[in-house]
Amino acid sequence: MSEKVLNKRTRIKISWRGLLAIIIFLLPFWMLVVWFFLPGRKLLIAIVDKTVVEYPGQEHLSLHWVLNQEKFLKNNTERYEPDKDYFGFFPLEDEKYKLKGLERFDSTQLQKLSVDADAAYITDAYGVFRNEWFKQGNIQDRSGIVYGGMSKQDIYFLELMKQKNKLIITEFNSIGSPTDPVIRNKFEQTFGIKWSGWIGRYFESFDTTINKELPTWLINNYKRSHNDQWPFKKGGVAFINAENDLVVILESGKHLKTDLPYIYASQEGIEHYGMPEKIKYSFWFDIVNIDPKVNHVVSDFRIDVNEAGQTELNQYKIPATFPAITTHINKDYRFFYFSADFCDNPISLSSSYFKGVSLFKWMMYTEREPLERKSFFWRLYRPLVTTILNDYYDSIKENQ
Template sequence: MKKNKLVLFVAFIFAIPVLMFIFWLVKPKKKMVVAIIDKTVLTRDGQEHISLTWILNHERLTKTNTKRYNISNDYFGFFPKDNEKFRLKGLERFTNNQLKQLSEDADIAYFTDTYGIYKKEWYNQHTDQRSSGILYGGLSEKDLDFLALMKAKKKLIVTEFNTIGSPTTQQNRSRFESMFGMHWTGWTARYFDSLDTLRNTELPKWLVKNYKTSNNNKWTFKRAGIAFVSDLDQVVILEDTTHLTNDIPMIVTNKYGIEEFGLPERMKYPFWFDVIIPNNKVNQNISNFEISTNQKGKAELAKYGIPASFPAILMHKGNDYQFYYFSGDFCDNPLSMTTSYFRGIEFFKFLMYDTEDKMERKSFFWNFYRPLMTTILKEQANKK
């Protein structure tokens, strides 16, 4: 009797993923044309747009009536090939008529990353990335023309860090800011669980070098903290305890964001983000980044004009156009596309990440980005 129960239990456990896959497979497909722009694709894994592609596949939103989105092919931007070769298939090659046609065909424009590819990364050069020269990147005039067409047609536009940061030109950045009612302060930032250069190999050498240049060649930080970097290569460090009462940046969501998108009230965010000033007459704040400083940290931010609270999600949802700006690298999360083929996988999300690891980003995907984008995409699907 005990043996039979054990066999049934084991069979049930193995049957769960099979049933989850079948439920995913029988869910009806719905065509949703998303123009994904990603200029920072080092490998065919498409790390910078994987979160979006995961959700499109999981929700059975397809590029045609039958074909699913392929993470290696279905985007515009930089396409890596073997032996240090690559192909550029961005909007820069489009004629005005082709851009117009794309804006007719597309339901959504999503700019996941325009930072681009630098020679150091691509050719594995042993030089400072920021001075190594860029192969491809930045928000282009054609990108902006496409955004203008999508806006005029009242299509959904989603953009995120690093759409208008370096290496986008000031002229193109200003055009974007005027078009969507926001302003980039010139500051970007990231959390590090250790600022000790001997322990943390992920600390960018250029960051440490630039800080030392302005601070008598000294780098005294050992604990966790947040590094702010300006477009003028200024570096400001806030260290845990010295400047911070809570070392990790938090995204704090208001009542509307919690109820409308199913977002948590507070969510840690340990990756890159930028400091944005919104035009509140044009856009609505859904969530804010909160930096928890003590008096010393507050004074350090004030010295450089950096606010301790600034938008994480901006939204314009009117009759004239639809727009979102995410101030973090929201679409870049370490995921496996395999899990997107299982209906109800979100009920097992607690198995996907370690809550004790401050640097992990999978919890951000499951608890924040997934409900956010799933809600946005479902709303668009219902409109269609």
């Protein structure tokens, strides 16, 4: 083969590589341009978050990411702003704050809001406590509440939204402690869900010399009913009964075949909502029972216990499998309950400005770290909530 032909082929090869490099270099720019020129879609969502201790509010940031990526607007021209567009606790400087929850509205104002709003999403009603806000004492100790719990105005607003056949999304912790039992009972009767009183979480280590973020109250409550002993060194799952402070520990190896809880999707979850067949979950969750005549389960939590772990769960009547995503979709109303802190994920809003960024989700997280929660956002929360909101928006347009 002549040197001339070889040089030509080399130039072609180099030019293709150069072209590919240019495409890769310019791709983010074009993704941003495409996102920018996509038309916005008005979908007014009343977002309630009572657990914002600093900006941006991580407890509702995942929702704002989806709203921004999908170009949902709060009116005909304005995008949602995560530090402004919610009802709840607003942190200020020097330990000051403002309360802008639904509690300041009377029944007439709540009626008007239920007419104006297309949907409601309670991302977190747990609230803010004195130790974490005023930085007094150990932040891991329990202290008096500054603001939190579902209020009578919150539940009244949700009832109005249900009557108007609108979308309602709630998640842990909406009805658990510190919500008043009377309000919780009203929620349970309204939406066909019953809280068991149990909450739980995976901890990478129960060794108090290693894990300084272990809640002091968790350790003290366990020791109170176990002869002042805390014998755990490995990681595992802690269950807490919020009604009597009873603590049950399942330790890795001793009680668990698999360290972390996993969420398993139904066929509907996989095919319609784009969820993975299974995914680990390392943060707070609660255990609820559902009325199958009203709701159905889209995905389950599963705790992979051995014989000793099953015996421990049986002793306290804790199920190893329980609902993760519960839904009611009918002509009367649309309702979802996520049995965990689904919306609380360590993500950045900046990636939401690039159309098609989910195609590169594999670059956004690593599966190597057991507590890594970004993968949960990209693989489950983003497709799930994106589908819920797009389905609902399309149904509104069909009925107009």
